[in-house]
Amino acid sequence: MSAISLKNLDISYGPRQVVYGVDLEVAEGESFALVGESGSGKSTVLKSIVGLAPDWTGEIRVFGKDRGHGTDRSFSRTCQMVFQDPYGSLHPRKTVDTVLSEPLAVHGLSGRDARVGEVLSLVGLDQRFRYRFPHQLSGGQRQRVAIARALTLEPKVLLLDEPTSALDVSVQAEILNLLKRLRRDQGLTYLLVTHNLPVVSFMCDRMAVMNKGRIVEIAPASTLHTGDFTDDYTRHLYAASGGA
Structure with a gap:
């Protein structure tokens, strides 16, 4: 297909x-x-x-x-999209935890806490990054968060x-x-x-x-x-x- x-x-x-x-x-x-x-x-x-x-x-x-x-x-x-600029695509006043939890909340999905931890692990970030803001991350770390956000809803x-x-x-x-x-x-x-x-x-x-x-x-x-x-x-x- x-x-x-x-x-x-x-x-x-x-x-x-x-x-x-x-x-x-x-x-x-x-x-x-x-x-x-x-x-x-x-x-x-x-x-x-x-x-x-x-x-x-x-x-x-x-x-x-x-x-x-x-x-x-x-x-x-x-289907989800990962954008070119990892800083511009993340809200500067929202923590990584909030950014990753929002798609789950919008879709009314349960197990949000566990899923956020799971997608962070998938992109190679440990839990200490969870409550940081985008300006506290390097460019590579921000793009990992952007990829994690795209993966949150388990798209194909x-x-x-x-x-x-x-x-x-x-x-x-x-x-x-x-x-x-x-x-x-x-x-x-x-x-x-x-x-x-x-x-x-x-x-x-x-x-x-x-x-x-x-x-x-x-x-x-x-x-x-x-x-x-x-x-x-x-x-x-x-x-x-x-x-x-």
Whole structure:
């Protein structure tokens, strides 16, 4: 079964169309990358799936269920998003405990205390971080909290929007290794947005290349080792990265 299915997806911001005719299938358990330069529409595709870019036409389906426009509480039990900036995505006046407890409270789930401890452990943080505020954490620790928040409701799909680009280089590898382990251990499906081709090579099974709002090529991530791409823009992107 496809975890994510996009068909003829057009996305606009007001009168300006930014994504054109995207067709994409992400298999259950797959790690799939959307790559391209800034402004190519990658993050907008993720936002449309999660309900943050509601002005779209076409079809969005997650595990066979049609995705409506706007927010959908039941959908959040299946799909969650991890944002690029771990500081901006966390409320500065709320403790880690509050941040992680809120999704459970909104959905009326019991066992909140135990679940908060569990997701902290999943992302490699011990209980002493539980009552700290975001400004008391390092960038890597904040992103671990953001990942823990995304995991709280036990979703099957994570949308990852440049999850390491705001972090120090020394921390990026730790977060990528964490995400790779979580995918394996939790049976997750990833749709990852990045401009970093070595990240795709490390994390993903397949990739779609976007240019000016359109997908121009879909290829196995293993193609990054050979450079055997068919589209001129993809070859240019690959050459500019120095290969992966």
